[in-house]
Amino acid sequence: MNPRTSAQDVLRCDLCETAVVQMHCDTCLVNLCKACVGEHMLSDESKKHEVVKFSLRKSTPLYPGCKSHDKERCEMYCNQCDIPVCNSCLASKQHLGHELSKILQVLEKKKYTIIRERIELNDTIYPTYHVIASDVQNRMSQLEKEYEDLSTAITKHGMDCYREIDKLVKKLKAEVDQMKSTQFKTLQKHLDEINKKISNIQDDIKSTEFAIDTYDMSELLSVTSNVHMYRKLPEKLVPSLPKFIPGKILGEIFGTLTSSSLTSDEHGYSMTTIHKSTDAASSPPVKQLLDEPQTIINIRTGYGHPYNVACLSDEEIWASGTGNLMKLFSINELEEPQQLKSIRTKSGNSPSDIAVTKSGDLVYTDYDDRTVNFVNNEKTKNVIRLRNWKPRSVCGTSSGDLLIIMESDDDKQIKVVSYSDFAEKQTIQFDDVGKPLYSTGSYDRFITENRNLDICVSDSGAKAVVVVNQAGKLRFRYTGHSRTTSSNNEPISLRGIITDSQSHILTADYNNDCVHIIDQDGQFLRYIDCVIYPWGLCTDTNDNLFVVQWGSRHVKKIKYLQ
Incomplete structure (x- = not known):
């Protein structure tokens, strides 16, 4: 039996062929024992030998050789010339002023x-x-x-x-x-x-x-x-x-x-x-829920307490929190999230809620100022100013309208108002027998529109998701799902709400550190548990979920559909 090829024997040094392998040269792809390392290093001094422990082999990157300078390795890349460059190339000033990237990137x-x-x-x-x-x-x-x-x-x-x-x-x-x-x-x-x-x-x-x-x-x-x-x-x-x-x-x-x-x-x-x-x-392609949702990226917001998030595109999101700044972040998965710009509210108040319209404009509500505001080309304009009512949450619809949750000044009335071209179009406040659809009091409430044009409201005062159809007729109320196998089974405390391409309704449960997923008819499907104190929610065109984590001050991007 050949001791070098037998599956029953340990690997041997490629030089002495007797000692057990302990090291590895990533440059030459040679297995070595410790005694032979020196001999190998001197065997070809023209190379920069990267010798590592055998268990860490291939961990050292093999940088490409430079075509202009022999024996030089390229650790940088010239984006303008579209070629790898070494230190000698950079010293020659041939690439002076060119945009460079690390070749590993x-x-x-x-x-x-x-x-x-x-x-x-x-x-x-x-x-x-x-x-x-x-x-x-x-x-x-x-x-x-x-x-x-x-x-x-x-x-x-x-x-x-x-x-x-x-x-x-x-x-x-x-x-x-x-x-x-x-x-x-x-x-x-x-x-x-x-x-x-x-x-x-x-x-x-x-x-x-x-x-x-x-x-x-x-x-x-x-x-x-x-x-x-x-x-x-x-x-x-x-x-x-x-x-x-x-x-x-x-x-x-x-x-x-x-x-x-x-x-x-x-x-x-x-x-x-x-x-x-x-x-x-x-109809969109059918997507199945993943058995285990996957966290793709964490975005540090810089807020003392972040509250809301809205997708501008698959690579950019708006976020808001304590303070009067709304921030735009890039979310390229290959790079660290970067803040691209910030917009200050017109009144100096913290925004109550933010959303992105069908046309890509940022819209926010100012509860204390009683206004709804549009931001276009970094210019802010009051488009709706209320009397005796205060705007809480806002969302854009598929038709380009706005849906706004409002509270009366005495907190005794709650209603949803639809606006078309900033003119009041429809009011939703009572059910068929004249009872209020939503709880009273100054509670957090969020709103979104589903693909079937249902209007979905997460009502923390009622501890329920309230869903009405396009005409304002009550379809159902979702009040939670018992978690008999979980120690984390507090009364639900709902915050953000959003829908996806499958007409799923997702709502954040602040008390239970999870996101509930229900179908368009109110049937419970599953939880997303990998969140801490979730608040605002949004989804991008690929059905990735963005969750504001109030406790960690991050926005987490989660993949939950196949």
């Missing part, structure tokens, strides 16, 4: 890119190409059958044409008359509906003319406007006429054969779904 970015591309190739592109190949093969089989059917049809038509020509003419004329009648009936019905709406609009205009000048509150309050019913314009019906292609009497017996073709559509296939039905086209 370039290596990590390159590895990260390769890993992501390999995952994409293996998990998405490779199986997609298999599906495409199968699709083409199926199309060829189908095409073979269709060409056979075409030949059969031509033969049959030739046999029938002689005796059926007269009957065919009558049939075609009857079809023309039927098509004409059907289209005229449809268009006339459409015209009648439009004329009816025109009449109704005229009636509405006349019925509301007196409201412009009247000061009679009873009459004014009785006026109802149906303008929202008419904003959606009637659909446009465009009739298309059938075409008759006459055949030549000689040579072509009542019929022609159109040419065949192959059209190319570069957007015909999708990486996520190869064949989409009409209903599925607008």
Whole structure:
């Protein structure tokens, strides 16, 4: 048995071939015993030998050799020239003024890119190409059958044409008359509906003319406007006429054969779904919850107590906390999070809540100043100023509107108000029997909109998530889920709330150091436990969760979906 290759023997030194391996040269990839280290170091003095303990082999980076200077290793990278550079290169001033990076950082970015591309190739592109190949093969089989059917049809038509020509003419004329009648009936019905709406609009205009000048509150309050019913314009019906292609009497017996073709559509296939039905086209890919949520990054906010977070993009987030500054952070996973800029509130007060609108503007509420404010190009503008009410939480909707939770000055009334173009559009305050939907008192409440347009409020006073539909009708209340296997089972104390692409509702439970995940119908799914005193929440377009940890003063980025 060869002692150097036997699985039953220990590894031996590559020089003396007898002593047990204790060291390793990362430069030459040679195993050494301690006695042979000196001999190996002197064997080739042109190299910078990196000798480490055998257990730490490959831990020392093997820097690339410099193409301009022999025996020099490159530990830096010139971003402008796109090449590795050594100390002699830098001393020559050839790269003076150029942007430099540590080559290890370039290596990590390159590895990260390769890993992501390999995952994409293996998990998405490779199986997609298999599906495409199968699709083409199926199309060829189908095409073979269709060409056979075409030949059969031509033969049959030739046999029938002689005796059926007269009957065919009558049939075609009857079809023309039927098509004409059907289209005229449809268009006339459409015209009648439009004329009816025109009449109704005229009636509405006349019925509301007196409201412009009247000061009679009873009459004014009785006026109802149906303008929202008419904003959606009637659909446009465009009739298309059938075409008759006459055949030549000689040579072509009542019929022609159109040419065949192959059209190319570069957007015909999708990486996520190869064949989409009409209903599925607008639905996101189904994602499963991870068994163990993974913390991706921790962002140090610098606040004494951070409260709120909002995603500007997948690589930038806004955060707010104690003090009057709202901070924008970069969150590239390959680099340390960096604060990009800060915006001071117009009043100097701490913002109650922050959100990012559909158009990418930052919006914040100022509870003490009774205002809602927009920040665009670092300029702040009061867009809503309230009387007798104070704004608490705010979120943007899929339609571009704003949803705002408000408290009355005496803390005895709570309502949700929808704003469109900064004009009040809808108020949600009571259920079908006139009872308040939300608890009273000065408690923390947060709001978000789900994909199905439900309006979700985490109400810490009620210890519940209150969900109403778009019309403001109560759908359900979620009051928590018993944790019989956990020692951390305090009464829930809800803070931030957010939804994701799967229509899950996530809400922060401050008392129990967790985030509850429920489905769009209020059924409990699971907890995310890797948080401390969670407060504000937001999700990015990849369904990563950002959690403000009030106790640790960090914002934590968590992956919880596959």
